[in-house]
Amino acid sequence: MQTHSPATIGIFDSGIGGLTVVREIKRLMPGQPIVYFGDTARTPYGTKSPDIIRRYAVQDTQFLIDQGAEIIVIACHSAASTATAVIEERFSLPVFEVVSPSVMQAVKVTRNKRIGIMGTRATVESRVYDCKIPELMPDATVISQACPLLVPLVEEGWLKRRETRMIVKKYLKPLKDRQVDTLVMGCTHYPLLKEIIKAKAGKRITTVDPSYETALAVRQFLEESGRACTDSPADIGSPAENFQAGREDYFVSDIAPATAEIANRFMGRRIKLVKA
Numbered sequence: 001m002q003t004h005s006p007a008t009i010g011i012f013d014s015g016i017g018g019l020t021v022v023r024e025i026k027r028l029m030p031g032q033p034i035v036y037f038g039d040t041a042r043t044p045y046g047t048k049s050p051d052i053i054r055r056y057a058v059q060d061t062q063f064l065i066d067q068g069a070e071i072i073v074i075a076c077h078s079a080a081s082t083a084t085a086v087i088e089e090r091f092s093l094p095v096f097e098v099v100s101p102s103v104m105q106a107v108k109v110t111r112n113k114r115i116g117i118m119g120t121r122a123t124v125e126s127r128v129y130d131c132k133i134p135e136l137m138p139d140a141t142v143i144s145q146a147c148p149l150l151v152p153l154v155e156e157g158w159l160k161r162r163e164t165r166m167i168v169k170k171y172l173k174p175l176k177d178r179q180v181d182t183l184v185m186g187c188t189h190y191p192l193l194k195e196i197i198k199a200k201a202g203k204r205i206t207t208v209d210p211s212y213e214t215a216l217a218v219r220q221f222l223e224e225s226g227r228a229c230t231d232s233p234a235d236i237g238s239p240a241e242n243f244q245a246g247r248e249d250y251f252v253s254d255i256a257p258a259t260a261e262i263a264n265r266f267m268g269r270r271i272k273l274v275k276a
C-alpha cells in the first residue's frame, strides 16, 4: 500500500542494455517514476579496466541524482561487479544492482549446487559471483564463462540468427560439460537472447534472469517503504496529486544513427532518447 509519493528510480547502464531492467521495473510498477542514463558514448564497459568502470559508474550515479533519482539501480553487470562498493561508499541513498538478486535466486533454484555464470569479460574477471555465491551456499561450485561476442550480436539485432545460436551453443558447452543445473544470464543484453539460451541450455538447466530478479527486489523494497507505484499512470489521479507518477526520462551520452532503433528493441516499444 502506497503511503508516500512514489520514489524516483535512477537506473544506469553502460549503454542501452539496462533497458531490460527498466522494462521489468515498468512491468511490475507501471506508474513508478524512472530516470535512465545510458552511457552510449563510452560503451561497452565490459571490456574496460575496473578503475575506468568505477570512475564512469560514479559519474553516471551523480548524473542520476542531479536528475532527481532517490534510489539507484546499477543495471549493468560490468559496473555492478566492479563499482557497487564505491557507489555505496560515496552516495547516501539506497543502491540496488543486478548481481545480488541473481545470486539469491540462483542459490534458491539450484539442486546440484553447480551454478553457471555467463557474462562480459569484466564481470567474469571480477569474480563477483565466485565470491557472493559461496557466502550463501558455501559448498556451491561456480563455473563462469565470458561471452564477449553476445553483446555486439544483440546490438546488431541478430536475435534469431543461426550464427547467434551456434555461438551461444559454443559458450554454453563448457558449462554443460561441468553439469551446471542453474545458469545466470549475467549481462543486461542476454534477456533478449533468452529463448536461444534456454533452448541451448536444455530442459535440465534453470535460467536466472537478473533483470527480472532486480526489478522484483526493487519493488519489494519500495513496497516495504510505502513508495512503490504499481498502478498504471492513467489510474493514478490528477497530475497535481502525483506530479512525478509515470515519469519516464531516458538520457544517453550519445545518439548514433542506430541508437534509437536498438533502444526501442530493448524496451519492446518506442521511447524518446535525450542526449545528456
Ligand code: DGL
Binding pocket: 013, 014, 015, 017, 018, 043, 044, 045, 046, 047, 075, 076, 077, 078, 079, 120, 123, 151, 186, 187, 188, 189
Ligand atoms: N551492460 C553491460 C553488462 O551488463 C554489457 C555491455 C557492456 O559491456 O558495457 O555487463
